[in-house]
Amino acid sequence: MQNKSLSFWLFLTPVILGLGVVVVIPFLYGFIYSFTNWDGLTATKFLGLQNYIELFQEEEFMTSIWFTVKFAVVSVILLNVFGLGLALIVTRQIKSNNLLRTVFFMPNLIGGLILGFIWQFIFVSVFGDVGNLLGIEGLTGWLSTAETGFWGLVILTAWQMAGYIMIIYIAYLENIPKDLIEAAKIDGANGLQRFKNITFPLVAPAFTISMFLTLSMAFKIYDQNLSLTNGGPANKTQMVAMEIVRTAFTENEMAYAQAKAVIFFLIVAVVALTQVYYNKKREVEM
Numbered sequence: 001m002q003n004k005s006l007s008f009w010l011f012l013t014p015v016i017l018g019l020g021v022v023v024v025i026p027f028l029y030g031f032i033y034s035f036t037n038w039d040g041l042t043a044t045k046f047l048g049l050q051n052y053i054e055l056f057q058e059e060e061f062m063t064s065i066w067f068t069v070k071f072a073v074v075s076v077i078l079l080n081v082f083g084l085g086l087a088l089i090v091t092r093q094i095k096s097n098n099l100l101r102t103v104f105f106m107p108n109l110i111g112g113l114i115l116g117f118i119w120q121f122i123f124v125s126v127f128g129d130v131g132n133l134l135g136i137e138g139l140t141g142w143l144s145t146a147e148t149g150f151w152g153l154v155i156l157t158a159w160q161m162a163g164y165i166m167i168i169y170i171a172y173l174e175n176i177p178k179d180l181i182e183a184a185k186i187d188g189a190n191g192l193q194r195f196k197n198i199t200f201p202l203v204a205p206a207f208t209i210s211m212f213l214t215l216s217m218a219f220k221i222y223d224q225n226l227s228l229t230n231g232g233p234a235n236k237t238q239m240v241a242m243e244i245v246r247t248a249f250t251e252n253e254m255a256y257a258q259a260k261a262v263i264f265f266l267i268v269a270v271v272a273l274t275q276v277y278y279n280k281k282r283e284v285e286m
Contacts, residue, residue: 027265030258030261030262031258031262033254033255033258034051034052034255034258034259034261034262035047035048035049035051035255035259036255037255038254038255038258039252039254039255040248040252040254043255047255051255051256051258051259052259052263054256055256055259055260055263060235060238060243061240061243061260063235063236063238064235064238064239064240064242064243065240065267067146067150067236067237067238067239068218068219068239068240070150071150071153071154071218071221071239072215072218072219072271074154075154075157075158075214075218076211076214076215076218078154078158078162079157079158079161079162079165079210079214080165080207080210080211080214082158082162082165082166083161083162083163083164083165083166083168083169083210084165084166084169084203084207086104086162086163086166086169087166087167087169087170087173088169088173090104090166090170091170091173091174101166101167101170104162104163104166105163105164105166105167106163107159107160107162107163108160108161108163108164110160111223112160112221112222112223112224112227113223113224113226113227114227115156115159115160115224115227116156116223116224116225116226116227116228117227117228119152119155119156119159119228120143120227120228120229123142123143123148123152123228124142124143127139127140127142128140128141128142143228143229143232144233145233146233146236146237149228149229149232149233149236149237150237152228152229153221153224153225153228153229153237156224156228157217157218157221157224160224161214161217164213165210165213165214168206168209168210168213169203169206169210171206172202172203172205172206173199173203175202176198176199176202176203180198181194181198184197184198204279204282207279208275208276208279208280211275211276211279212272212275212276215268215271215272215275216268216272219240219241219264219267219268219271220241220268221239221241222239222241222242222245225237225238225239225241225242226242231243231246240260240264241264243260244257244260244261244264245257247260
């Protein structure tokens with residue numbers, strides 16, 4: 001660090017200042033305000049841990065946490081399976097590779113709000129019409145229950161993000177030495193054996209990165225939740241980010257919402273860092 005040139009620090013200073021002004025300072029102020037009765041303008045009373053005690057006793061907040069955890073687990077598994085599967089498809093020697101990569105990645109370029117409304121139309125109108133035509137009641141009123149709303153969010157997220165995760169796996173798959181694959185073929189290893197013993201261990205770093213990105217994304221999702229279900233029915237599909245926003249801007253309990261945000265931050269940080277630690281350890285073992 002001491003040997004860095006002046007130009008290095010000149011280029012780095014705007015980034016550090018921006019990070020401090022936009023992220024670090026607001027976070028510290030928010031953490032302090034979470035112990036008060038802050039209403040968005042002033043804080044006149046220090047409440048200690050009262051906000052934190054109340055949030056753990058609030059059924060709606062705990063329900064949103066449990067819903068978010070379930071969503072994160074299912075989404076992370078599906079996104080990594082689909083992402084790796086798509087990457088394996090488009091890294092084969094076929095003429096339409098570039099076209100397929102573009103098609104699979106395109107949903108990630110569409111905004112979450114727009115995607116939510118598009119899939120809301122599909123789930124409500126298209127699924128409903130198909131269900132009525134075929135006499136399948138399960139396809140009608142798709143977003144009217146917590147269970148189908150949950151799977152609607154999972155389908156939307158998987159469709160949107162699988163192409164992005166695919167790009168990460170592609171970068172590692174294309175760097176696998178061809179000699180290893182050829183040697184395995186000569187030794188008589190079939191496709192499954194080559195994937196298990198060569199491909200998967202060599203793309204383990206991509207799995208670590210993808211796990212971190214998908215976990216953080218799944219926990220922080222908001223716009224898709226807002227436009228697809230808006231937390232309904234009866235707030236049973238309300239994720240933590242939406243619950244915090246509603247507490248702050250609908251109920252106008254800024255300090256209480258900030259306390260929820262602090263707990264939410266700690267949960268995401270602990271889960272993300274824990275998975276990175278264990279995945280890194282597994283990479284070494286491989």
